[in-house]
Amino acid sequence: MIELKNVSFAYVSEDVLRNVNLAFGPGVTAIIGPNGSGKTTLLKLAAAIYRPRVGEILIDGVNPWSASETVKLLARRNVVYVHEKPIMLRGSVADNVAYGLRVRNVPAEEVAARTEEVLELLGIKHLAHEKAQTLSAGQQQKVALARALAVRPKNLLLDEPTANLDKNGWETFIELIKELAREGVCIAIATHDRLLAMRLADRIALVENKIVTFVESPEHTG
Amino acid sequence: MWQEVAEVVMRSLFISGTATVLATSWSIPIAMIITAKESEFRRALLDVANALVAVPTVIIGLVLYLLFSRSGPLGFFGILYTPIAIAIGQAVLITPLIISLSASVLRETRSGIWEMAVSIGATERQALVTMVAESFPKLLTTILLGFNRAIGELGVALMLGGNIKGFTRVMTTVIALEVSKGEFEFALTLAGILLLVTFAVTAIVRKVSKTA
Numbered sequence: 001m002i003e004l005k006n007v008s009f010a011y012v013s014e015d016v017l018r019n020v021n022l023a024f025g026p027g028v029t030a031i032i033g034p035n036g037s038g039k040t041t042l043l044k045l046a047a048a049i050y051r052p053r054v055g056e057i058l059i060d061g062v063n064p065w066s067a068s069e070t071v072k073l074l075a076r077r078n079v080v081y082v083h084e085k086p087i088m089l090r091g092s093v094a095d096n097v098a099y100g101l102r103v104r105n106v107p108a109e110e111v112a113a114r115t116e117e118v119l120e121l122l123g124i125k126h127l128a129h130e131k132a133q134t135l136s137a138g139q140q141q142k143v144a145l146a147r148a149l150a151v152r153p154k155n156l157l158l159d160e161p162t163a164n165l166d167k168n169g170w171e172t173f174i175e176l177i178k179e180l181a182r183e184g185v186c187i188a189i190a191t192h193d194r195l196l197a198m199r200l201a202d203r204i205a206l207v208e209n210k211i212v213t214f215v216e217s218p219e220h221t222g
Numbered sequence: 223m224w225q226e227v228a229e230v231v232m233r234s235l236f237i238s239g240t241a242t243v244l245a246t247s248w249s250i251p252i253a254m255i256i257t258a259k260e261s262e263f264r265r266a267l268l269d270v271a272n273a274l275v276a277v278p279t280v281i282i283g284l285v286l287y288l289l290f291s292r293s294g295p296l297g298f299f300g301i302l303y304t305p306i307a308i309a310i311g312q313a314v315l316i317t318p319l320i321i322s323l324s325a326s327v328l329r330e331t332r333s334g335i336w337e338m339a340v341s342i343g344a345t346e347r348q349a350l351v352t353m354v355a356e357s358f359p360k361l362l363t364t365i366l367l368g369f370n371r372a373i374g375e376l377g378v379a380l381m382l383g384g385n386i387k388g389f390t391r392v393m394t395t396v397i398a399l400e401v402s403k404g405e406f407e408f409a410l411t412l413a414g415i416l417l418l419v420t421f422a423v424t425a426i427v428r429k430v431s432k433t434a
Contacts, residue, residue, distance in 0.1 A: 087334045
């Protein structure tokens with residue numbers, strides 16, 4: 001679980017988000033709001049990529065910004081943030097998917113097994129040896145998701161995850177997220193896709209005018 | 223004549239190559255430190271590097287001359303008018319250029335690669351190494367620009383090397399000397415070779431960075 005308590009954040013001097021109180025618990029939280037409202041910033045704060053100007057972030061009860069480097073790393077490793085624009089490393093799809101496991105010094109046999117498992121899960125096993133940077137945007141999005149799932153995160157933060165997916169990919173994604181939610185993973189999805197929010201979300205947070213105005217179950221949002 | 227030309231070309235390549243290796247060995251780590259975290263000090267460091275990119279070569283030559291001259295603080299090394307002095311001078315000359323361009327390349331990848339690496343569980347050091355590895359082709363190009371600046375400069379080579387025949391004479395100093403003597407044919411031949419060398423090195427580096 002990730003909690004944001006009285007969090008404010010500014011890139012330069014003016015706050016982008018102000019006094020945010022929010023918790024991403026088990027199940028799916030959809031984050032909606034207009035362009036530039038701070039959805040991505042909110043996710044990056046929750047992933048401890050950005051440090052809040054004031055307030056605190058608790059990842060499974062640990063504030064990574066006041067913890068030692070070791071504890072901070074352990075807390076961070078419980079969260080994976082997947083960018084809206086997939087970031088692909090040079091090298092093959094398999095190399096990209098294995099990256100998170102390799103930095104954790106997971107043994108090579110297990111890396112290979114888990115890489116194969118997630119590639120199969122996302123239906124991109126046939127791309128394993130392709131150069132990741134040459135793939136289409138939709139394929140790269142699946143690779144980025146596979147890379148995130150390979151490390152089996154307790155908290156998964158997805159930024160516009162369906163932006164480049166076709167209809168089949170979209171349906172597969174919905175089923176996958178439902179399955180992860182059933183397994184107890186805390187998932188937050190920033191999205192413009194209202195249908196996605198309606199289909200998946202247990203809670204919806206609206207980010208607007210620098211504040212998170214309400215958190216509701218989807219049936220209350222109209 | 224051709225034996226002398228070959229000798230000068232090889233010496234130029236060796237001196238400027240050494241200078242580039244030296245400058246790269248400290249410039250890339252400095253660029254990594256600058257881009258690793260935002261801070262006023264790191265921004266100031268980058269501002270200084272950016273400002274020093276345009277410093278005339280003769281100023282660097284003069285400062286190092288005063289340092290390396292017999293009565294200077296580093297005079298005891300006895301390296302003035304040697305290829306080592308030219309290599310050090312050229313390394314100092316291209317350091318701000320490599321720092322400035324490398325920092326720019328690394329900053330570009332920071333928002334994407336670094337964030338991805340950290341968010342997938344890399345330590346900050348692992349993320350930094352990944353950033354550098356992913357930026358390798360672009361970093362190679364910045365190093366190449368440094369080499370081209372080094373091999374094409376005159377002030378440092380002249381002031382620290384002294385243009386001693388068979389010892390510190392490099393392509394640019396020979397061109398300047400031959401022009402002053404009115405030997406335009408020899409000067410033009412060397413100028414052509416200098417251009418060819420820079421084109422060839424550029425082509426090789428491009429090839430390497432594409433396959434890397």
